[in-house]
Amino acid sequence: MFSCQIACRIPAEEAAVRETQTEPDIAARSEEIDFPFHDLFISHTDKRGVIISGNEVFRRVSGFDWSELVGAPHRLIRHDDMPCGVFQLFWDRLKAGKGVGCYVKNKTKDNRSYWVYAYVTPIADGYVSTRQRPSSDLFEKVREIYAGLRRREREENLTPEASRDALLETLAQAGFANYEDFMACSAVRETTGRIRALGRTLPYEIREAANFATVLRPFRQGIDELERLFTSIHDAPTNIRILAAQLEQNSGPIGIISNNHTTLSQEVVASLADFRRETEAIFDAVNNAVFNVCLARILTEMVEKFETETECAPGLDFASEANILAGAAEVASRQARDHLFRMARQSRRFANATADMKRKASALDVTRIMCKIENARNPDPTGGLGQILDNLEKVQGRIAQRLSAMAKASRTITSDADLFARGRQV
Incomplete structure (x- = not known):
């Protein structure tokens, strides 16, 4: 569909082209055109990205005739402002048999431009691309990201792979864990934005998808905060043992309790890695479902819409193309349901992991309280130990709050995902 290699071949060729451009040419290149929200583009390509068919919206907005589109590589409409790293990421996913969603800036025959949010999905003989007008606040952020990345490609002569990695790094800095996270967020925002722009009521499945995406966000933030909190008290057991040794000559109750606290702390740290894996698994399931x-x-x-088309590519077999679309829709629906069931199963596992972490955190709190009691009983209590225990109380309180919030969110996802997957057709 697109060629990132050609997209990156810039300096000499591009300079030569620009030297021959007239002012009207340059003005046209900078002009963006809009199209109505109800318009949806579709194009069908073979595995090499050569256009097989499309709908009238695709032809009309692009400005090309069917004779120019059919049989041409999809890069015919590629705009020079698009980073090649985006297309590298596109092809990485498609060649792995995965669908992809992203923002794309295309060019028209008269060198104007238009933006779309594109969904591309593999089918038996190639790929189907469905595109809509973008409108979310995320779209504006992506325009800035693309411009910066394209500038780096030119200035640093980035390879497609290096550009792809730079894009993923920039998205991570913007708060997205990976590209699946970005796709889920962008897809649900653009879908809800379009539906509202058309004055329609949000369908049940889209409302639920948006809800899942919202509930999901605290999960990653939660595990990150837990790791920070546990790291902040990592040295506390050692410091308690040192002070206990000074206070009790290694044989008193505080020393024994501090040893128990050390053992529990080590168990909690070991469990954090498993806890993160459970978090990542539910994160992945929710993103794919959304x-x-x-x-x-x-x-x-x-x-x-395709069933009412009257002006598609000449010689197009309408029934065959409609069946291809219907098949792709069914595959997406089935995958959504599969991921919803997986999400519900994973959420139950996550709930169990959360409960286990809460038990271990509670045990840590008990040892802290015992230490505090014994320190108060000591005829010569140490202020240093009291300060450590007070800090532990604050941190462990925040840990308990975070675990409770994550457990509640997990129960919500478990319940809603089960009902959604079993009771609704996506």
């Missing part, structure tokens, strides 16, 4: 819910929605709408 993206496929949105993909299924737009493909289903595209099937309905």
Whole structure:
């Protein structure tokens, strides 16, 4: 569909082209065109990215004739402002048999430009791309990211792979764990934005998808905060033992209790790695479910629109193309349901992991209280130990609050995902 290698071949060729451009040419290149929210593009390509068919919206907005589109590589509409790293990421996913969603700036025949949010999904003989007008606040942020990345490609002569890695790094800095996280967030925002712009009521499945995406965010923040909190008290057991040795000559109750606290702390730290894996697993399940819910929605709408098309590519077999779209929509629906069931299963595992962490955190708190009691009983209590115990009380209180919030969110996802997957067709 796109060629990142050609997209990155810039300096000499681009300079030569620009020297021959007239002022009207340059003005046209900078002009962006809008299209109505109800318009949906579709194009069908083979595995090499050569256009097989498309709908009238695709032809009309691009400005090309069917004779120029059919049989041409999809990069015919590629805009020079697009970073090659985006297309590298595109092809990485498609060649792995995965669907992809991203923002794309295209060019028209007369060198104007237009933006789309594109869903591309693999099918038997190639790929189907469905595109809509973007409108969310995330879209504006992506425009800035693309501009900065394209500038780096030119100035640093980045390879497609290096550009892809730079894009992922920039998205991580913006708060996205990986590209699946970004796809889920962007897909649900663009889907809800379009539905509202059209004055329609949000369907049940889209409301739930948006809710899952919202509930999910505290999970990653939660595990990150837990790791920071446990790291902040990592040295506390050692310091308690040192003070206990000074106070009790290594044989008193505080020393014994501090040893228990050390053992429990080590168990908690060991459990954190497993806890993060459970968090990542539910994160992945939710992201995939959300993206496929949105993909299924737009493909289903595209099937309905395609059935009324009268001006598609010449010689197009309408029935065959409609079946291809319907099949892609069904695959997306099935994948969404599968991920929802997986999300519910994983959420139950996560709830168990959270309960285990809460038990260990409670045990830590008990040892802290015992230390505090014994320190108060000592005829010569040490202020240093009291300060350590007071700090432990504050930190362990925050740990308990975070674990309780994560457990509550997990129960919500478990319940809603089960009902959604069993009771609704996506």
